[in-house]
Amino acid sequence: MRFNRMLLSTVLVVVALVLQVCVLARLQLPGAVPDLMLLTVLGLALVYGHVGGAFVGFGAGLLADLAPPADHAAGRYALVLCVIGYLAGLAKPESGQLRSAAGPMLVVVGAAVGTTLLYAGVGALVGDTAARDVGLGSLIFTAALYDLLLAPFVVPGVMALARRAENDPLGESSGGSAKAADVSSGWLSGGxxxxxxxxxxxxxxxxxxxxxxxxxxxxxxxxxxx
Incomplete structure (x- = not known):
């Protein structure tokens, strides 16, 4: 990935991790915790595509695995977010523009459910039965609900920042910058x-x-x- 992508992704992931650990995890909400890291990965994957989404997901998951208070094996969440980032990147619109909010909302719900199932599945392979004890059904429902409520405030902003970074004239490829400029200009056409x-x-x-x-x-x- 280009330097501007790596820099923006790192900053957004670190900010999301700090907010999730210091704010969202302390709200004591019933069921799952709103996954700000997941929403950040989804927003970047919808702009960067499946390859970029997989790289960002793996890096974000690995950072979450190593950040305190980590209570699971390192690499577990990295694997989950890598797969989710890859799959979400496949939903990237070919034109670069989202025609409606229905598509991203479906991606968020599917990612929330898939993340919970994958995380619980990987945990079962290594002997972690915490998800089974809490109740997998309630975890899936609350994770999808919280992420869906939080998504309109996170995903569009992340996507806008990613598109703006793609217009950076210092990028490696002028073709990629020109393409991103065309995508951004589409939002302003017809004004x-x-x-x-x-x-x-x-x-x-x-x-x-x-x-x-x-x-x-x-x-x-x-x-x-x-």
Whole structure:
């Protein structure tokens, strides 16, 4: 991944981990704890795709495994979030734009349920029966409910920051930046007829000036232009 992606992902994951450990985990809510780390991974995966989502998920999960107070084997949550990040990245829209909020909400619910089941399944393989003792059904329901309520406040903001980072002119690929710029401009299109008309006039003037410079350059260099 490019440097701007790595930097943004690291900052967002660390902030999410601190808020989850210091704030959300202390709310003493019934059932599961709202998973801010999961929502952050989902937001980044919906912008970066399945490969980027898998990398971000693995790094975020490993950080959560090592951060105190960790009560499980290291690598357990990293495996879960790596799989979830990969699967969520497959739902990335081809155009880069989300047409409605229904798709991301379904991704959040599916990820919340899948994360709980995978975490409990991996725990069962290593002899951890805590999820069975608490009640797997209640954990799945509360995890999906809490994450769904928290998602509108987290996922859109994470996606917006990720798209803005993709427009960084210092990125490695100008093609990727141009593509991200086109995606971002789609949110602003149709904002007003005056802007679109003015943009068309300025675009026409720029095209005329470019053509004029190209024709002069062709005559100077002796290149025959058709």
């Amino acid at each position: 007003g007829t005056g802007l679109s008309i003015g943009g068309g006039q300025r675009g026409g003037l720029r095209m005329k000036s470019v053509k004029a410079r190209a024709s002069r350059a062709g005559r100077i260099k002796g290149v025959k232009r058709l």
